Amino acid sequence: MSQEIIIPFDENIVRLPSCLTVHKQLRFGLNQFTTEEYASLMQKLCETKQSRICGIVRKDGLETIVLALAFYRAHPTTYEGIRFEVYDLTVDEKERNHGLGTRLLQDLIRQAKECGAPSLVLQCDLTNTDAHRFFFRHGLGISSFTFYLDKIVQGKTQDQxxxxxxxxxxxxxxxxxxxxxxxxxxxxxxxxxxxxxxxxxxxxxxxxxxxxxxxxxxxxxxxxxxxxxxxxxxxxxxxxxxxxxxxxxxxxxxxxxxxxxxxxxxxxxxxxxxxxRIALDSDCQQGRAHKFYHREGFRIDQFEMTIIFK
CATH class of the missing domain: 3.40.630.30 (Gcn5-related N-acetyltransferase (GNAT))
Structure with missing residues (x-):
């Protein structure tokens, strides 16, 4: 009998071919990675213990298959105290519409509350409208824009x-x-x-x-x-x-x-x-700041979607 469970991923899980298969459905740049290269990258990203990866696996006898995963981090900031930020949340395209995304998001919300974060912030690409609808249904709203600079051109600094x-x-x-x-x-x-x-x-x-x-x-x-x-x-x-x-x-x-x-x-x-590359986030209401970032060569690249805990 198969069993689907939410677990934190360790070195053995990220080495499973199914882990890379699911993750590259969201991050197409991973298509060029072998399973070993992917596992090495994820271990490097998570070595500080601030960045983490977890997800849902199906255990059927001795076989473990990754069905969904999330890559996220929690760290102290000046604005929120603890910021709980989700970079990636994806479900295997063959396993969608079965509630796995909801289960994983709910578990991330639980983790955010347990570490003392006042909210959960999730990065979402501008064109991923299916994801936007999913997150809206679960109580998240667009709170900020991610501004991204990919060409470094310095302006003149005042001598004073x-x-x-x-x-x-x-x-x-x-x-x-x-x-x-x-x-x-x-x-x-x-x-x-x-x-x-x-x-x-x-x-x-x-x-x-x-x-x-x-x-x-x-x-x-x-x-x-x-x-x-x-x-x-x-x-x-x-x-x-x-x-x-x-x-x-x-x-x-x-x-x-x-x-x-x-x-x-x-x-x-x-x-x-x-x-x-330089990136930063700015509240949707900060129009004056947005003008400054555009003058500096930044462009809006992602939405930040947030759910605030009561």
């Missing part, structure tokens, strides 16, 4: 703005403490207590590992004008790229070129690493 990388937080505690007022303008997941705030930023930087850039006025005042937090990321759609968690300009210091200066610093880092 200096960018400082304070990722070694122990050596930059004075600057770190002065970033709180700026990040608090857009980071509801941050503590208002100075010590707790510093601990949260350290946790974000250590678990990424993430990098923190600070824009400072290049004068005697040394005012903090803006902050960017980014990390080197890797997933099956973009391969290796820079993901920007936060790009924030002090609301009292806008139109001075602060955002461009921070963006140029991330573009420079991408070039140094030999990368040509």
């Amino acid at each position: 703005i200096k960018i400082v990388d304070i990722s070694d937080l122990a050596k930059n505690e004075d600057i770190l403490s002065r970033t709180e007022d700026v990040l608090q303008q857009f980071g509801p997941g941050l503590s208002s207590d100075e010590t707790a705030y510093a601990d949260q930023i350290r946790n974000i930087c250590q678990t990424g590992p993430a990098h923190m850039l600070v824009a400072i006025s290049n004068d005697e005042k040394k005012d903090v004008l803006g902050v960017a937090i980014y990390r080197l990321s890797h997933h099956l759609k973009y391969s290796q790229f820079i993901y920007c968690d936060d790009l924030i300009t002090d609301e009292n210091k806008r139109s001075l070129g602060v955002g461009r200066a921070l963006m140029n610093a991330m573009k420079h880092e991408a070039e140094r690493l030999g990368l040509n």
Whole structure:
């Protein structure tokens, strides 16, 4: 008798030919991978324990067949506290319309709640209308756009703005403490207590590992004008790229070129690493920010669909 169960995938599961067969139905770039190459890639992506893969398998005697899978991660952020983000969720095309997608999504929602995330965020391609309908039926709504840059062209940075990388937080505690007022303008997941705030930023930087850039006025005042937090990321759609968690300009210091200066610093880092991709997410309502991203060469590439837990 066969049995269908939801399990976290281990090295043995990702080596099953059926795992690659299901996953490449969503990510066509995997068609060029052998089973061993795919297994090696997934193990590398999941080695930090932040990224994970789980799914539904059918066990029939000694045989195990993958029917559905999800690739996702959970990590600390300034905005949500814990962000639970699903990159891929797919069901074998031969097994659809039997409730497997619903079962897997419900299990992911359970995991998100258990790790303390206030919501589940799911990345969905713009043209995947079947998936849009499925997620709408299950209570998710479009909350953000993913902006994607695949050609690095740096603009001019104003001389009066200096960018400082304070990722070694122990050596930059004075600057770190002065970033709180700026990040608090857009980071509801941050503590208002100075010590707790510093601990949260350290946790974000250590678990990424993430990098923190600070824009400072290049004068005697040394005012903090803006902050960017980014990390080197890797997933099956973009391969290796820079993901920007936060790009924030002090609301009292806008139109001075602060955002461009921070963006140029991330573009420079991408070039140094030999990368040509930068991605970030922006709330659907942030029209002013969207204009800025378009001017910088970004385009909308995905929807973020979200379900918020009551």
